[in-house]
Amino acid sequence: MKILGIGNGAREHAIAEKLCNSKYNPKIYWITDIRNPGLNRICKETNGELLLANTLDAEKVGEIAERLKVDFAFVGPEEPNFYGIPDELERRKIPCIGASKDVAIIEQSKAMMRRLQWEYDLPGKLLFKTFKSSEEAYQVLKNYENTLTWLQNVALKPARQAGGKGVKVVEDRQIYLHEEKSKFKSFHVNWLENYMKSYSDIDDKILVEENVWGPEYTLQCFVDGKTLIPMPMVQDNKNAHDFDIGTETGGMGSIAGPKMFLSFMKEEEFQSSVEIVKGMVKAIQDRSGKKYKGIVAGQMMMTEVEGPTIIEMYSRLGDPEALNVLSMLKSDLVDICYAIIEERLSKIKVEFKEIATVVKAIAPKGYPDFRNLAKNHPVQVDEESIIKNNCKLFWGSCELKDGELLTAGSRLLEILAEGEDMNECSERINKCMSYVKLKDGWGLYYRSDIGSKELLERREKMADRARRLYQYRIEKGILGKRVDWLPKIGKIDPVRVLRDELKGNG
Amino acid sequence: MTGIFGFYPFGEGREKWEASRFIYYGLSAMQGRGQETVSFATIKKGKIEVINRDGLVDEAFKDPLPEGYIGLGQVSAYPKDYLIHVKEPLELVLAGDGKPALHEDKYEAFKLLAEKLAFAIDKNPLEETLKIIEEVKGGYSFIAITEREEMIFGRDLMGVKPLEVGSVGFDLGIVASESCALDVIGAQSSSSVKNGEAIIFDPLSIARKSSTKAKCAYCSFEYVYLARADSIINGIPIYDVRENIGKILAQKNKVKADVIIGIPDTAIPFSLSYSKEANIPAKLGFIRTGRHTRTAIKPTQMERLIGVQLKLNPISSSVDGKDVILIDDSVVRGNTLKNTVWNLKRKGAKRVQVRIGSPLIISHCPFGTEIPQKDELIGRALSKEEIAEIIGADSFEALTPEELSKAIGLDKAKLCMGCFTGEYP
Structure with missing residues (x-):
């Protein structure tokens, strides 16, 4: 058996290792942009080959896969999905674990993902606005800066998936620090506009979302177009440094286990998170007319206003989250891959070890x-x-x-x-x-x-607080309800405003 | 007593932040830790600016505030206790709370600590800072900023003085004596720096290391008196401790009374939980004139008396014709209490029983908290009965050190109770 992998990093190293430990003893081939020593070793040991090529060049990747006559391919990172690598492989009749371009859009365009969520009225939504220029974004933020609306406290994001870069959260709740925070907002929307110049594949440039708080977690799933099988919940840590201080990174480390859900989460929350991700998959399959085959993940947060909420979607395994789930996975990954390819995930059993796993990244x-x-x-x-x-x-x-x-x-x-x-x-x-x-x-x-025990305790405390509030909202029948007030205009329902805007845009 | 505060942005765009207003509000939240001097230091492109002034934060600093994206601030209870500015061999500015055992004088002691740092941290700043923490005895917390745009901070091996670290958004690291300062500027979380821990922020990373020789002896006076009730210190909420104290006071001497009055603000949590436990109503007993100044730490006797006169005006209807239990947070010389009891009686209190929410102060503090000479301490000189007689109270009781350790929820061995026991860690 020959398997071809695509991608450069630690997540790919973990996938390759899991694949090579399969009972089928496959030969592992890997296409990477740079020679990753871990992948290099696995390719050698299994008598496969590491091939240096541009992992975003669909034509090239397709040629290599065809030449090697691989049984199937596994795409690690998100960018090859956006560049249509799985589509190209499929065209050449090479089965592929990887979301095709049209469904991977739920990760590629954070703006499109939110629109889809609202248009299909799925649970776990956030208020948002998209902008094509910093000027436009800044004007809107400026107009609302002294009013009691959600636009005071926001997350400013690039509208496209950008390797976990460029997200800034500005909680502008202290009127006495408003000037400082407002200045920073304006600086950052400018920065975002510049940053997005390097991406020409989507129209929206800047995404402004309502600021929420609560414990974050990633729910990764296998999906074959019909059935979705969840993997254990993982918590990644995005801040670069200890104490949750510092710049957003791709993820500095993650925890999972021993159960399917994290210690500070509840089983029902795991279940409803699975339903939310399922809903997204259904919606994008309906919208695109394409089957979603491969990996899908919700990068989520348990929020006070919505309960389990989607922050972003992944069209692949998370890095470092992949390491946790693959190490816990008891079943043969190759069997799972074939079940995805042959659309019979509903027929197989996917098992995980009940064990705690911790992953940490080290960076220069x-x-x-x-x-x-x-x-x-x-x-x-x-x-x-x-x-x-x-x-x-x-x-x-x-x-x-x-x-x-x-x-x-x-x-x-x-x-x-x-x-x-x-x-x-x-x-x-x-x-x-x-x-x-x-x-x-x-x-x-x-x-x-x-x-660490200390950080876990902090997460637990935060989870308890968010849980009490969203459960109270459920009791009162006001889950997801927001109300703002504008002087001289009066009460406004930002959810209805958003819905009207979306309708207006067609 | 000192409140120290550090502001440090990370990542791309870090130089777009302005630190001053954060320092201003961070220090305002900790004004209770010191009202004599206030200092700001900021860094802009490696250039350090230091401004030292006297007075309260809002009096001493008006717009425009100093510019810079990295900031350090300090409020101090001691005259002329400014930020320490060392220029060679490495330029650094240091703020400190407590006292390193390097000199009798707080300022001089921190100056020596700052010089040690400036000489040692050329290479391996983390290891060298930790070495200094291990070498230099005493009870102290410090934050320093350097010309290399680092922020270096830590606590002594015992962790006598508090120090908290937290984050704001994806950009800011904040360090402060008390968590209330982090809350005020909108920090999402706050954790205690460990005793015997050194931490360094540099533009590209955070590094931390704890000493294996650390053995905690947290200042117990912080819990009863120094810290703000909305702060959490060493993971223990101050408010909880103060509620426990009120409960213990109510349990230990059951006396009849009509009303419970807490004085000053620090003692309100005592009076509320005492009231609940003893089933006697608590009332607001006094209204303050002027701003909140802390009488026990005012430097001169005259200023102290002015503070007392000005700040305490009894609400007559709360006490007129009533048996009063008066709860104060501490007793040093007894002056304040004597005045307070007199005032209550003048406004109609029938009887005043005095309770103190801390053990009696009988000894000095080697870690910088200003406590009068031994022969000025009423709790050391006199018995409880004598104190009651002198201040004009019907009875006088205070917490014991054991009860305080119970209220904090930490074993006596993990606390410094020197000012209450004369035994030091």
Whole structure:
């Protein structure tokens, strides 16, 4: 059996490892932009091959897959989905685990995802507005800045998936700090407009969403166009640094297990989250007329106003969330892939181990905002000591070049620990991080607090608060209800305003 | 006593933030920790600006505020206790609460600490800072900013003085003596810096390391008196402690009375929970004239007396013709109490029984809290009966150190109770 994977990072390393451990002993082939040492090793060990090529070049990827006569392909990251790699492979009759371009749009365009959600009236929505220019966005924010409407407290985002970059949350609730925060908002919408210039594939540039709070989690699912099978809930940590401080990253580490839902979540919340993701899949299949085959995930939050709520959708496994679920997965991943390809997920059993898993990423200083600083530093890792501590290493943004390992600017590698106790896993990983160094003395950083007892307690407290409030809303029959007030105009229902706007836009 | 505050933005666009207004409100929230001096330091493109002034935050700083995206601030209870500015070999500015055991004088002690830092942190700043924390005994918290645009902060091995760290949005790291300062500027969360922990913010990362030699001895005076009731210190909500104290006071001496009065504001939680436990109504007993100043920490006797006279005007109808239980937060010399009891009686109280929500202060504080000389401490000099007689109360009771440790919920060994017991960690 020959399997071809696509993508460069630690998530792909974890997928490749899971695939190569299959009872079918497949040969693993992988197309990457840079030579990832982990993927390189797995390809070699299974007598497959690592091929360097542009992973966004559908034609090229299609040619390689055809030439190698692979049995199926597995697309790791989101961008190849947006560039139609799964479509091209399908055209060449090569089965593919990967969302086709038309359904992957729910990740590619955050604006489109929200519109779809409102048009199909799915649960777990947020108020939003989209803009084509910073000027337009700034004017609207300015008009509402002194009024009691949701537009005072917002998340400012690029309207397109942009590698987890550019999201800023501005809670503008202290009138005495308003000037500072307002200045920052205006600066950031400008920044977003500039940033979005590098993407020409969607019209919307800036997305403004209502600001919400609550515990975040990712719900990843296998989907075959008919059936959706959820994987254990994972919590990723997006802030770059300890104490939840700092820039948004692709994710600095994640926790999951031992159950299907996180310790601070309830089983019903897991179930209703699954229903929400199912609803999104149905809606996009209906809208596009295409089957959704591969992976779908909701990056979600349990909010006071809506209960389980979608923040963003993924058309692939999360990174680092993939590492948690794949390590917990008991069933053979190749069997699952075939069930997806042959649309018989409903007929198979997918099982997960009941165990706690913690993953942490380590990145060179400079990630995520100043990546040039984070590039081309020689890496030295004592992998043996990591294994001795019963942890697993997955290579991320690292390039094997002329026998030397070099940082490539993003999260260098991720370390996974399994165990009974999350805090112990976290500490074990922290210890292993000391075995990772850059030979030129450039700094690395990771989050020591992910999985710690202290952070878990904080998440639990936040979850309890959000839960009490949304459950009260359910009791009162006001889940999802928002009311604003504008002087001289009076009470307004922002939900109705939004619905009218969406109708107006056709 | 000092309140210290740090503002630090991360990521692209970090230099677009203006730190000053955050410092201003952060310090305003901690004004109770010091009302003599107020200082701001800001960094803009590696250039440090320091402004030291006297008075309260809103008096000393008016628009325009100093510019810069990294900021440090301090309010202090001591005259001339400004931010410490070391220029060589590395330029840094340091704010400190408590006292490192390097000098008798708080300012001088922190100056020596700042100089040590400036010399040591050329390379491996985290390790070197931790080494200094391990070397320098005493009870202190500090925040420093450097010309390299770092923010370096930490607590002594015992964690005597509090220090909290939290976040705002995806950009800001905030450090402050008390969590109320983080709340006021809209921080989402706040965690305690550990005792014996050093933390460094630099433009690209956060690094932290804790000493293996750390053994906590948190200041118990913070819980009864110093900290604001909406703060959480070392994970323990101040308000909960104060409620526990009121309950314990009600349980230990059951006396009959018509009304419970708490004075000053710090003692309101005591009086409310005492009232609930003893089933005696609590009432508002006084209205303040002028702004809230803390009499126990006013530097001169005269100013202290002016503070007392001005701030306490009894509400006659709360006490007229009634047996009153008066709960105060602390007793140092007894002056304030004597005046208060006299005032209540003048307004018609039949009887006044005095309860103190903290143990009696009998000894000095080696960690910088200003406490009068031993021979000025009424709790050390006299018995409870004698104190009652002098202040004109029917009875006088205070919390014991054991009861305070119970109210905080921490073993005595994990607290510094030196001012109440004369035994120091």
